[in-house]
Amino acid sequence: MGFLRRYLRNPGAAIGLVLLLLVLAMAGSADLLYPRDPLALAGRPLQWPFQNARFLLGTDASGRDIAAQIFHGARISLLIGFVATIVAIALGIIVGAVAGYYGGLIDDLLMRVTEAFQTVPSFLLLLVLVAVFGSSIVTVTLAIGIVSWPAPARLARAEFLTLRNREFVQACRTLGLRDSAIIFREILPNAMPPLIVYASVVMALAILLESALAFLNLSDPNVASWGNLIGHGRGVLRTQWYVSAIPGVAILLTVLAVSLVGQGLNDALNPRLKPR
Amino acid sequence: MRILGLALRRLAASVPTLLIILAGLFLLLQLAPGDTVDALVAQMGGGDPAMIGELRRFYGLDAPVLAQLMNYLWRLVRLDLGYSAIYGKPVVAVILERLPATLLLMVSALSFAFAAGMALGVVAARRVNQWPDTLISTLGLIFYATPSFWFGLMGIVVFAVWLGWLPPGGFETIGSGYTGIDRAIDIALHLVLPTVTLALIFLAIYLRIMRASMLEVLTLDFVRTARAKGLAEHGVVRRHVLRNALLPMVTLIGLQAGTMLGGSVVVESVFALPGLGRLAYESVVQRDLNTLLGIVFVSALLVIVINFLVDIAYARLDPRIGSQT
Numbered sequence: 001m002g003f004l005r006r007y008l009r010n011p012g013a014a015i016g017l018v019l020l021l022l023v024l025a026m027a028g029s030a031d032l033l034y035p036r037d038p039l040a041l042a043g044r045p046l047q048w049p050f051q052n053a054r055f056l057l058g059t060d061a062s063g064r065d066i067a068a069q070i071f072h073g074a075r076i077s078l079l080i081g082f083v084a085t086i087v088a089i090a091l092g093i094i095v096g097a098v099a100g101y102y103g104g105l106i107d108d109l110l111m112r113v114t115e116a117f118q119t120v121p122s123f124l125l126l127l128v129l130v131a132v133f134g135s136s137i138v139t140v141t142l143a144i145g146i147v148s149w150p151a152p153a154r155l156a157r158a159e160f161l162t163l164r165n166r167e168f169v170q171a172c173r174t175l176g177l178r179d180s181a182i183i184f185r186e187i188l189p190n191a192m193p194p195l196i197v198y199a200s201v202v203m204a205l206a207i208l209l210e211s212a213l214a215f216l217n218l219s220d221p222n223v224a225s226w227g228n229l230i231g232h233g234r235g236v237l238r239t240q241w242y243v244s245a246i247p248g249v250a251i252l253l254t255v256l257a258v259s260l261v262g263q264g265l266n267d268a269l270n271p272r273l274k275p276r
Numbered sequence: 277m278r279i280l281g282l283a284l285r286r287l288a289a290s291v292p293t294l295l296i297i298l299a300g301l302f303l304l305l306q307l308a309p310g311d312t313v314d315a316l317v318a319q320m321g322g323g324d325p326a327m328i329g330e331l332r333r334f335y336g337l338d339a340p341v342l343a344q345l346m347n348y349l350w351r352l353v354r355l356d357l358g359y360s361a362i363y364g365k366p367v368v369a370v371i372l373e374r375l376p377a378t379l380l381l382m383v384s385a386l387s388f389a390f391a392a393g394m395a396l397g398v399v400a401a402r403r404v405n406q407w408p409d410t411l412i413s414t415l416g417l418i419f420y421a422t423p424s425f426w427f428g429l430m431g432i433v434v435f436a437v438w439l440g441w442l443p444p445g446g447f448e449t450i451g452s453g454y455t456g457i458d459r460a461i462d463i464a465l466h467l468v469l470p471t472v473t474l475a476l477i478f479l480a481i482y483l484r485i486m487r488a489s490m491l492e493v494l495t496l497d498f499v500r501t502a503r504a505k506g507l508a509e510h511g512v513v514r515r516h517v518l519r520n521a522l523l524p525m526v527t528l529i530g531l532q533a534g535t536m537l538g539g540s541v542v543v544e545s546v547f548a549l550p551g552l553g554r555l556a557y558e559s560v561v562q563r564d565l566n567t568l569l570g571i572v573f574v575s576a577l578l579v580i581v582i583n584f585l586v587d588i589a590y591a592r593l594d595p596r597i598g599s600q601t
Contacts, residue, residue, distance in 0.1 A: 012417075116296035119576045123538025124556055128301070128568055131560045132308040208423055212542050215425045216557055230426055241433045248426030255421035 006268045013264020019257035023250075027075040034068035038224040042068070046240050060229065060243045061236050070250050072224040077254060080141050081207040087145025088202050089152050089195060096156025097183050097191075101164050111157070114150045122147040126209060130218050137220040140213060144206050155198055159191035193269045200262020204255045211251050226251050279591035286587055290580045297576050298352060301569050302345050308565055357570035362562045367570040371552065375574070377447055378540050378551035380463075384471045386529065386536065389478035394525065396479075397486025402513065404491060412483065419480035424539055428473040428546040435469060442468055445548040466547075474543045478532060485528055489521040496520075523594055530586035534579045 008014050036042070045063035047055055057066040099110040117125070129143035163169065164187065172182045213219040214227025221228065226247035233243030317323045317331070339347070351358070357367035400412040436444035443449070448463050493499065494517055502512045541553035548554070552571055559567040 112292055113296055115290075115293045116300065119290070119293055119534065119579050120297055120572055121534040121536075121538035121575050121579070123535075123541055124572050124575055126538075127541065127556055127560050128304060128572060131563065131565065131568060132304050204421065211423050212425060215423075216542065216545060218557075218560060227423075230423075230429070234429065237429055237433060238437050241430075241437075244426065244429050245433075248423060248430070251423050251426065252418070252421050255423075256417060259417065259421060 003268055007264050010264050010267055012260050013267065016257045016260020016264060019253055020261055023074050023078065023254050023257060026071050027078050030068075030071040030075050034065065034071055036068070038068040038072040039064060039222070046236065046243075048240075049242055049246070057246055058242060060232055061240070062232070066229070066243065066246055069224045069229050070226070070247060073226040073229065073247065073250065074254070076137075076223050076225045077207050077210065077251070080137070080144065080210045081203045081258070083141050084144035084148065084206040084210075085199050085203040087142060088148035088206070089199050091145065091149035092152025092154075093156050093188065093195065095149065096153040096158075097160050097188065099153070100157035100160025101179070101183055101187070103161075103164075107157075110153075114153050117147070117150045123209065123212070126213065127218070130213065135213075135218050135220055137223055140210065140219050144209050144213075147209070148202050148206060152195060152198055152202060155194060156191060159194060160187060163187045163190055197262055197266040197269065200258050200265065204258045204262070207251065207255055207258065279588060282591065283584055283587040287580070287584050290583075294576060294580065295349075298349060298573070299345065301572060302348050305565060305569060306341065352573065357573065358566040360559075360564055360567045362559070362564040362567070367567050370555065370567060371570055371574055374550060374552045374555045377549050378537075378544070378553060381467060381470055381474060381540055381543070381549065381551060382536055384467055385474040385478070388471055389475035389482055390525065390529070392475075393479045393482025394486050394522070396483040398490060398513065398518070400483065400487045401490035401494065404487075409487075413487070416480045416483045419476050420484075422476060424473050424476055425542045425546050427476055428469065428543060431469045431473060432546075442466075445546075447549050470543050470547045470549060473546070474536065474539050477539070478536065481532070482525060482528065485524055486521065489524045490517060493517045493521045519593070523590070526586060526590050526593060530583040533582040534575070537575050537578065 008017075030038075041063045042065040043052070043055060043059055043063055045059055045061055047059045049056065049058040049066075051058065055065050055067065057070065060066055060069075095110050095114065099107040099114075125147045126143055129146065130140065133139045133143065160183075169182060169187060172186050177186070210219060210225070211227035211230070214225040215231040217228075217231055219225055219227060229247040230244045233240070233245075233247075237244055317328055323331075355368060357371070359365075360367050360370050363370045396412050396416075400409040403409045432444045435442045443466050445466075447466055448454070448459065449466075452462065454462050499512060499516055502516045503509075507515075537553070539553075540551060541556050543549070544551040544554040545557050552574070556568060556571045559565070559571070
């Protein structure tokens with residue numbers, strides 16, 4: 001209870017939570033409110049928002065309902081962002097834990113690989129992965145996770161480096177616990193809070209990466225993605241600018257919500273930090 | 277001299293990193309469906325198996341994978357990035373043609389983000405928890421969450437379509453015949469929107485870091501000393517705090533170099549700039565993997581070079597770094 005109160009005391013964090021719940025509600029109600037395929041022809045193309053009660057946010061150049069695409073897009077953005085984040089954090093924890101816990105040669109080796117991943121611009125690596133493995137929703141999600149793991153890995157390594165010689169770990173060693181048990185059951189829970197906070201950064205970036213990929217028409221064309229809609233609206237940008245404008249606002253608010261929640265979590269998890 | 281030695285040692289340490297990148301790229305290329313010969317044969321409209329085998333032998337594609345990897349690395353050492361079947365020239369030539377536009381865009385976006393981020397960060401830190409701070413911090417959060425391509429498109433709508441102040445895209449007015457200073461102004465006008473678009477997310481990051489680092493330095497003892505000896509607040513901030521608070525900003529340039537290159541892919545596509553990023557996008561669409569991997573290689577080199585320069589700048593800013601080792 002104290003945690004929640006501490007969290008909500010921060011107005012930014014409260015706004016972020018409300019926004020995030022709103023996007024979640026959109027994703028959850030997409031099938032109820034717009035049961036039809038959001039990518040199917042719905043009406044006369046290029047109707048402006050608020051002109052036709054049937055299409056609150058108007059229709060795009062192919063006569064698809066923009067509101068339906070926004071609602072279904074919330075689902076795709078959150079899904080891709082969430083799964084990619086899980087992949088990135090999991091990979092990061094495994095690499096960072098092994099490197100930080102064992103140290104020495106294996107640490108050197110793993111950190112060189114991490115450095116290699118950080119030297120290649122992540123969006124370019126994403127393009128290469130999509131070019132090689134295709135752009136279905138599964139490969140795009142995995143690819144985003146794969147380009148996002150180095151930063152969490154460094155964070156996890158730093159945590160493990162400081163924790164591995166603590167007394168409770170030494171006690172576990174004297175008790176004869178297996179390394180895997182020490183790493184995952186004893187050290188990891190202690191290393192989790194900063195990683196959870198960082199997960200919000202990864203997720204915000206993952207959503208932005210997916211939307212950029214979709215905007216370039218390199219993501220899965222068969223799902224209603226906000227980035228896809230923006231790219232689609234580019235053709236009629238001069239006159240019907242709303243087609244691109246509306247999904248952009250949706251992306252902005254979602255990413256903003258995720259970062260605000262992350263910041264709020266950080267402040268609530270570290271109450272000793274001075275408020276700045 | 278000592279600084280240079282230190283930076284050079286760091287540079288040498290990036291060689292194994294580069295090797296890992298190259299080996300990884302090579303493996304990815306192995307996994308990709310089709311090879312150079314398939315692409316060539318497809319362009320010729322098919323061929324008989326004997327000729328295809330002959331071609332494979334010619335390109336060394338029948339050798340064991342390890343030998344091929346060695347071959348690949350040796351070619352890269354000589355800066356031979358292969359041949360682009362789509363553009364009909366060596367990949368190096370294609371990349372060099374596109375590099376200047378990207379470098380110009382990166383340098384201008386970086387300067388803008390750095391300068392504006394620094395100024396806003398200083399203002400926010402000096403008025404901490406007052407309305408200018410709240411306003412600037414909120415703007416920073418919003419900029420951070422804005423997808424750059426969307427911001428670019430909206431910029432085109434407002435400044436090119438409605439107001440007509442700026443060109444909607446391209447690198448310069450084609451067929452204008454501008455030379456000298458006129459051409460420079462023309463290019464600068466074309467780069468205003470792309471620069472701001474690319475700089476936006478970095479501006480947000482820089483202002484946040486600058487604010488935090490200013491607040492950190494403001495609490496240190498030497499700042500109190502400077503105030504105690506009667507320096508005006510302005511002098512304290514400019515001479516004592518700013519210089520120390522800039523260090524994390526400089527580090528950030530090196531860390532963000534890769535991200536900025538990646539961001540230029542999207543920005544160059546939005547504004548139809550003939551740069552490296554758009555080349556990367558085009559080579560994905562046209563399945564020109566040779567060119568794409570060449571771009572990744574050149575980008576990695578670029579990131580390493582930028583970090584080398586940042587190391588040197590860092591040591592110049594903080595004399596402790598060069599002397600400690």
